[in-house]
Amino acid sequence: MGKTSPWHSILSNVHHNNTSCNTGNNIERENRRSGTGGKPLCAECARL
Numbered sequence: 001m002g003k004t005s006p007w008h009s010i011l012s013n014v015h016h017n018n019t020s021c022n023t024g025n026n027i028e029r030e031n032r033r034s035g036t037g038g039k040p041l042c043a044e045c046a047r048l
Contacts, residue, residue, distance in 0.1 A: 002048075008037040018045040
């Protein structure tokens with residue numbers, strides 16, 4: 001896939017925007033929120 005609308009975990013200090021990011025995909029549904037949450041982009045997403 002690729003880049004999509006950003007999301008973040010309420011338990012993390014980064015946001016994600018790539019559907020291929022393993023870290024982003026492992027966020028449990030109850031902790032996942034849409035948007036950046038004012039957090040910087042995940043290093044894995046930036047690399048992808």
